[in-house]
Amino acid sequence: MDLVYLDHMSLNPILPEVRKAMADALNQEWGNPSSQHRLGEKAAEAIANARQSVADLIGARFPREVVFTSCGTESVNQAIKGTAWARQDKGNHIVTTNIEHNAVIRSLRRLKQMGFSVTSVPVDKLGRVNPATVARAIRPETILVSVMHANNEIGTIEPVEEIARVCREKKVPLHVDAVDSMGHVPINVEELGADLVSFAANPFYGPTGVGGLYIRRGTTVWPLLDGGVQENRNRAGTENLLGIIGMGAAAAAASRDLEKRMAHARSLRDLLLAKLPEYVEEFVVNGDPDNCLPYLASVSVRHLEGESVMLMLDEEGVEVSTRSACASGSLRASHVLLSTGMEFADAQGTLVVTFGPGNTEADVFRFLETLGSAVKTLLEISPLYKK
């Protein structure tokens, strides 16, 4: 049975060229990039090249504004906690939104345990944050605003540029969690106007175990990892050379292929949504149709639990997700969907379909057919439906 993989949000395959760059690196001898002899210089140069590729992808003016971390979660934790600690003499209040990723939510929950206070602003039914609401939430003691670039469950892209203007006016640094959009939609940190931007390599087909944090020059953030002088003193620890080389290759590929990727993903998404009514009767498409991640379709099938549908699809070799892998194993309804005003029952029935470069129209039809018969079977035994 051929596998149809439509869970790219949860894990992406590594691009062949990234794999090759990493395999080559694995077969070489390297020194410690922070040591002073020749092997170390070669490693330092490889890291500098990767940093340049990432800086190019995100439009950073200075490569040293890019800090390599171990994952998107680390980037987010450093951006949020590092800013809160560094600025605690200026205030203890942070503004965020109701639809953030667990890394943001739990970093903030941790800060609350340490005496910080948090205001979380609502979103509308399309999952959009209103910049005016952010403006009203900012107080004199606000030291950070954290907003995601695009939501990983419904795909809505937030009006970050406008929020950044608000923050700049009020002189509050802005952190943007761009983990799920970097490499999939154009992001230029200068145009975005954010002071801190978190991202990771795997979402744009690099390896897991490596991420990046953009820190605009002049922004004060404490490192999360204290120790050596690596990463321009922004992140201690011996560098993950293999991962960084992989991330550099993935960033170069993303810069080159961005338009093509967007067009490909969008065509599959459009096909899925156009054909869906032929296979499933009652459903809701989530997110903002005018402003969304091209590779993600979030569909709530009514009267069913997404978890059951997902497991039935899995048995047929079709892999999709119900929500973020970081939150999987939990049967609670998504806080994101509930935030958009969706009923609890409908929120339970949500599937998140995410496309990658290897997917084809045939995959979409295989998904639709499998979904159609899974929904039919499940509706026959659904207590929600019988009512």
Place this chain on the structure above:
Amino acid sequence: MDLVYLDHMSLNPILPEVRKAMADALNQEWGNPSSQHRLGEKAAEAIANARQSVADLIGARFPREVVFTSCGTESVNQAIKGTAWARQDKGNHIVTTNIEHNAVIRSLRRLKQMGFSVTSVPVDKLGRVNPATVARAIRPETILVSVMHANNEIGTIEPVEEIARVCREKKVPLHVDAVDSMGHVPINVEELGADLVSFAANPFYGPTGVGGLYIRRGTTVWPLLDGGVQENRNRAGTENLLGIIGMGAAAAAASRDLEKRMAHARSLRDLLLAKLPEYVEEFVVNGDPDNCLPYLASVSVRHLEGESVMLMLDEEGVEVSTRSACASGSLRASHVLLSTGMEFADAQGTLVVTFGPGNTEADVFRFLETLGSAVKTLLEISPLYKK
């Protein structure tokens, strides 16, 4: 010119079998180990196997006591800061020693900025911590003791078992930084008696970018990275699958080869120290000769700067270190050597030679000959010597 690499403390080559395990992993498709479908299960199984190999190496009773991190520095930061934050209702005092690694020193410096207080105990001239001194430093408000297992500049192995008995008696958790000794000398966390043990994969010939933290069951430590539920909720973030597989393979090799490695390294170290007087007249061998890392020889050449010697050796293709790579670039004398009571001038002249499995007796002689002529040349121009 053949390179003679004697700077394994700064970076180790990856073992061929580790490289192979990683290359195989790189060529497979994996799912997200925290997702619920089949590809995810395969990845979760690979991580479980690696965790078992690491647990076996360190003698952990339960594999889940092993948490994978991104490096030794992260492990140390989580052990120290995570314990301090989790126990801050019980007190704000931490005990450490004068010869710790930068990751420990700077984690503690950061905690001091946050209101914690630190007592650092001295060492004797062999670099040994006296357990009775640790006992005297512990106060009712002490919430953590942090001591390194073996020092990375002079090789002294500390009496950790005795310090652990002191800590247990006083009901204070003990963190042991074993980054430079794990895989090189036998370490069994049960016999050691520590509650937290930090280590990393590269020091035992695994990849960089992956480390481990042993957290004894029942020990309360806050995660450094908050977010998803990975690593039994001890460390959020998508797993570095490739790195973890590499660390597992390196741990299995270390368990198998430990005795052989120790004998090999010890023979080269003994040879170097036995022959050294034939090449250099005035020098001091640092550390505790009776209790030291077998792969490390720390030698202070009198009247010279180690940095100059190191760079001359580098020109001749012989790579050694003056001190931790994390602190390289700094011309200050080592805090470790000064703590042993060494004169500033002698501390400046220190070379750290570290052996790996690929080194041979011929490497030792090549080092000695190159060192002999470098020292001769440098002494001729040394102002310290002319005095």
